[in-house]
Amino acid sequence: MKYLALILAFCASTLSAQEVPQSAAQMQLSFVPLVKQATPAVVSIYAKIITQERRTPLQSDPFFERFFREQAAPRPRVQNSLGSGVILSADGIVVSNYHVVGMATEITVVLSDRREFSAHVLLGDAEADLAILKIDAPEDLPFLPLRDSDSVEVGELALAIGNPFGVGQTVSSGIVSGLARSGVSGDTGRGYFIQTDAPINPGNSGGALIDMAGRLIGVNTSILTRSGGSNGIGFAIPADLIAAFVAQAEEGQTEFARPWAGVSGQLLDSDMAATLGLDRSGGIILSGLHQASPFRQAGLEVGDVIVEVGGEQVNTPSEMIYRMGVAGVEKQVEIRYLRGSQEHSTRVRLMPAPDLPSRDMRIMKEPHPFAGLTLVRINPAVLAELSLRLEIEGVAVSETGAGAARAGLRVGDVIQAINGVEMAHPDEVVDALSQGQRHLEMVVLRGTRRITMRFRG
Template identity: 70%
Template sequence: MKYFALIFALFASPVGAQQVPQSAAEMQLSFAPLVREAAPAVVNIYVKVVREVQRTPLQADPFFGRMFRDPLTDRKPRVQNSLGSGVILSDDGIVVSNYHVVAMATDISVVLNDRREFSARVLLADEDSDLAILKIDAPEPLPYLPLRSSDSVEVGELALAIGNPFGVGQTVSSGIVSGLARSGRSGGGGRGYFIQTDAPINPGNSGGALVDVQGRLIGVNTSILTRSGGSNGIGFAIPADLVAAFVAQAQAGRTEFGRPWAGISGQPLDTDMAATLGFDRSGGIIISGLHPASPFLEAGLEVGDVILSVGGQPVNTPSEMVYRMSVAGLDAQADISFSSAGQQKSARVGLIAAPEVPSRDAVTLPERSAFPGLTLVRINPAVLSDFNLPLEIEGVAVMKTGVFAARAGLRNGDVILAMNGVALSHPGQVAEMLTEQVRQVEMLVQRGAQRIIMRFRG
């Protein structure tokens, strides 16, 4: 009788008075009222990207280029079009999408559900988080989705994915939240902490909305786990709490996302490691290194301590900790709990940007050097953060290779540890050695976890 009364009440109500479903029984009837409310805030994003035509090394050479021109390959840059999805987050036109949707774009168009089209500009974008905040200017207030705190989302909740897969137009797929605290790197390029869903997400859904049954945004769809290229029921969304942090920084005028710097290295404390080290349980992040400028060191933590929670939320991987710090924001204070010498303790850590101390002292090699245009910097915490370098590394970092150094094999983010047997600590040393008339140069280079010896003849 209850279901009969509910169905009668719904059909007896005027169409315009239909409400968002409030119970499981109502959900069994239709998602239509929910979609009707949420869909207008989900947009299609069309992007134009100008790409240079790949040229051969001889064509790119300043001297030989004239001799090896090919009418078929020496063409103007090509314009490529791509598409994705986005979500309007405010009535004045703040839109969130994925970084990989708008990266390198020269022209961005946002098309609303009612077919209105607007040009958009990027306010803030971050490749590591795979998020971008856009702005469109409309003559009247726009429909938007409210954000729901990601920490209130539970596994098993109903969820809808709304986007523009394969460019066929806006579509809706349903499923549940199938996992939380998924860490790693997403297919779109983002790395960190994700909400997992089995609601089908296909190419073009990137940047679209994952909404709950109240029409609130709980995540931005970013990638899927697949072997075939199609949806296998394992999709990932960037949590709404991180989206809110991005919006706040964009509205404050930042053009790059300011991510708090921990200044620590560590790894998850698994069962085997916990047993070896004498801990009574696994979980948390065991600290293996602390930079002298780390705010965690200043708060009293030491190597061997285990960080258990940040801001009252448990952390079990470095990606989770970075996420928690990013959500808290720069210049905030985060309460942490940690285990030290078998005792559980607490501390308050200041969330700071990676310090630019000492100064980078950037040096760009002149034309008369072996590698003109090569830009080198002294390593400080900000450089460590920019290139995700080990805390203890010493040397000089490659900020920009220039043409000749790139051909020789150097890459941005490489660290030159020594040159001709001389340990390096300042970019001026490299400039001095490479501007001299040297017949042979030997560099010891750190690239990720590898050390490489490079030899060059003058």
């Protein structure tokens, strides 16, 4: 009888393990129902990018080009990109990473049931690494609902779904390890992410990070790793920013309209707070405001400490940029800030960086050695596009062309003077470069460095 009881107990436990969980507690023991619900809305994306073979710089040189005339024209090369995406609506709106599909000439979306559809990009943004696509499908498709990512808490269970290394759709589990992670995307120091320890590997980019209700809380975008594989530190773009991208795509926008702050600042830590005589740390202390900044127009000043944007606490410039992006252009948000020991609030109207005064773009023409060099007058829009400091004025390089690039100029360089004469307008730079002088001295501001370049004609 003793052995019979043990056998019956084992059979009962085995049968119960195969049953579909009926409660939240049972859900912790099995992800099967959740996976069946969510995976049809996660797709694999295959993108083709056509590029030209790189030409040797000598082919553009007036002296050496005759030696290359007999060579065949450069042939296009096809690069393949693999990633994942998430269907967000029954009519085929899909979100993925920009680095997966942003420059693609042909996009194929493969569903979990192996159906294939072509797709095209509606809106993309390299800075946020997000792209919104539209699947060319005549039927309703499975999709995942978006969750308010501000309601996500550290410690929640999460599933990452994608196509790592091209092996096929894969599900990995973990928890939300951290929130409000910033400065982890490339070298830009920008971004705002949900951190997870659910394994994320190459090919997972653009895939889903979902909660236990099957709602999308983020799109997997990057990892911190030394080996190239997952070390348990992965980052996802929050669903609230994805919703802002979808809204603009549905309005017909092809580029993401990002609100411009026109301010510079840093985290107010405890040491700085003590130095300034403040009784609290946290927030962003403003060190500069552009004349056209909407924050200046709303009454803020250098030394003020921004503590909340739209009712949400902010501690870094990346957090503030994220909150503004989620709110969207043409919207008003409440700003709470400290001036001394007094707390104030005001409303700021969010707008794109104004493209005024006119950037007056000029392009150097052939046969000048710097042909293709594109110059613009610096205004707020140029400051934002080239990530220049707010106080910079003058003439910036927006495109180098082959000759100027070989000479050492870079996009974002600010040309301050040529042969000792200060430059304030693109026309002045074009005139100075067109005089045919044998010796040329150019003073360039690159980031915080002042560089003197000398050329001999």
